[in-house]
Amino acid sequence: MSDVTPMVKAEQVYKSFGALEVLKGIDLEVARGEVMCLIGASGSGKSTFLRLINHLEKLDAGRLSVDGELVGYREQSNKLYELKDKEICSQRAQIGMVFQRFNLFPHLSVRDNITIGPVKVKGQSVANARDRAAALLERVGLSEKIDAFPSQLSGGQQQRVAIARALAMDPKLMLFDEPTSALDPELVGEVLDVMRKLADEGMTMVVVTHEMGFAREVGDSLVFMDDGQIMEKGNPREILANPQNERLRSFLSKVL
């Protein structure tokens, strides 16, 4: 029964910043273990949608739930109650997020970047968290960088540490916001490899990306957003081979 509950469910999600309406009724579902790629022109609202899932922004209208739980609210006898700061934090702790600009903590070593979440948020013991950090670093192929500081790493290495940092929280869902757009072309591959491995292990992922190759090979579904609305969604291989929507066609001609 619980396996049927989608990991992410958005129904008529609206979001405005002042007078600017950024999301205009988003409906979508991400199943468990699904890798959904989100594409669209700059300013179409992709980041905003990801940030809503993690409650870094509040939605204006509609419903958004993760693993069957409303994001940021509790529903009781047909009324919505805002969650307390603490409850929002515990929701976020279950969702990993990877940013375009890595956002590693520059004052902490790679190891401390990875352990600070488990230790300070989940109350894990330092020893356990360190063991886990070592294992995660091995998984992203950066064991030898455990004592380095972020400023000593290349962009690709920083992003892999950022992925390890998110994984250390044992998230049930991973959000990636253009994880490779800030990277030099020759570093993109190493990050995508880590993500591909993660997808193979069955992680549920929502990935905003311009890497059509990744979307085609790894994605279970592809969503094209334009001007705050979903214009097309479905199997990435079919959509990319035969785009129906005119905007999508012109978008692809620019990206590919």
Add this chain to the structure above:
Amino acid sequence: MSEGNLPRTEDAPQVGASSRPAPIKAIPVRHPWRWVAGIVLIILGAMLIHTLVFSTSQQPHQSGSRFQWNIVGSYIFSPLIMQGVVLTIELTIVSMIVGVSLGVLVAVMRLSKSRLISGSAWAYVWFFRGTPVLVQIYFWFYISALYPNLTLGIPFGPSFVSINMNAVLTAFWAGVLALSLNEGAYMSEIVRAGIISVDEGQGEAAHSLGMSKGKSLRLIVLPQAMRLIIPPTGNETISMLKTTSLVSAIGVGELTHWSLDIAAQNYRFIQMMIVASIWYLAMTTILSIGQYYLERHYARGSSRALPLTPFQQIKKNMRHYHLGPKKTESYDLPEVNHE
């Protein structure tokens, strides 16, 4: 193009010394004004040393140098002066601790989304930055006359505790109160600038790990803001050390107070002010050195390599001298535990 201008690559065979152009020999640009300025400064320096050390007293009943350094020497470690030094240090430490804590609190309040909270913080800064410290010192000193008994309770309602202000708000604590409230106002601006300078993505990354606002501030934002907060805080501490002399006005027995007190008896005002100055200079110098090392510590993470400390520089030079430039030294920082 001559051969010497060609870029040299590792695998290209090194051409013999014959093709290398001779080192440049050129007549350097003359800087006549530097010479003039240098000579003027040397003359001024000599005059200063002369008047300080060698010129003799012109007063009939005095002998020896005009400045009477022997008097300075006899008072510099005298018990009252030492007592004053200790109290000056105490005043500085206590006022800075309270002031910095207040500063962080007010800075965070200032950044609050609640208008009432950020407004109160703004009013605090406005008031304490806009009035002279000396006035504030007198104010807190005499406030106990206004409230001989301070009663805490619900406004217009019952009261819980009553404090005898004359007993609690001694001159020392009135001074600390004034100095730290004033310091808090300045520090809050410094802390706020530091917090604002930290990239917004840092807070977001912290939140996405499930950190609360408090944890994100304490563990992620403030440590990074430190890099900007520490240097001006060092200046504030040095400034505070000197500002403590103002509380001599309400009779707190710190360095300036005792220097003046002794001078009032022996009429050696200049000598006693020199005694005080030597102590202030010694203390501010120590603080400046401490500040240098603190800044260096907090620069970590922002640059790949840290500059050597003067001590490390000396050590490195000595090693070069003894061992020759064979070994390249890398100075790793001691590992810092964050748990």
